[in-house]
Amino acid sequence: MSARLNSAQPYVIGLFRIVVGLLFAVHGAASLFGVLGGAAGTEGGTIPSGTWPGWYAAVIQLVAGGLVLLGLGTRGAALIASGSMAYAYFDVHQQAALWPIQNGGELSVLYCWAFFLLVFTGSGALGLDRLFTRSAVVTRKPAGEQAPIAA
Template identity: 60%
Template sequence: MKTDQIRGPVLSLFRIVTGLLFVCHGVATIFGVLGGNRGTGHALAIGTWPGWWAAAIQLVFGTLVLVGLLTRVSALLCSGSMAYAYFTVHMPQGLFPIQNGGEAAAMFCWSFFLVAVFGPGAWALDTLIHRMRHQEVETYAPAPVQA
């Protein structure tokens, strides 16, 4: 089997798993479930900067990445938010992620950047919408005028 044949499904699985894990972080922080904010068992107060806003990005845009809707833009925003988290929260504590606890931020940043560059894969709402629009254009294209 050629890798080109499985590229779309594998990319989709990567996007789905990454999005789901990101959404779990947002849900934990906003609602205090799944261990809560950083394992405290509690939710962050609404509007707390930057944690609550980061969690809102994780929840909303992570969900969009998960389902594959507005995927590239959403993934780029998620990637940027994790770059911000790494450089403002983790890097002041040490240069390397293993020293500063920023492994998750670094991995999410680069994972979402990969999705932003390579797209959502075969199993995404963006792909379905693109196929439907392309099919609609072919179906409703005017017949060529013969002279």
């Protein structure tokens, strides 16, 4: 049973990455462009351009979420996304109370740890990262075969 579960692991990580990246990107798009309900508590449903830290956080959410969704530069994008959510938790939420359930920071904590996990697991299956790393791998001959001699 565990062998079957282990063989499915790259695909489950890939699906996890797609869902987390999509939700994060949609959150950024909602804040920046007012789609899907827009940003709560803002005029017109969008965050004014250049507003610190909300607008920058929304840009990170859109770009990093999109990259993670596609599985392109997953580890780097996930590291930036994880750090932005850690910042959001400690700068915004923890001032209100100690525990995430008390200060409304559960989503920031979950995103932070989900992206942190992706830093270590990578994109899994179904990601564009695999296409680029596969083409960059040099094919080696088995130990008994000789490489052709250049003339």
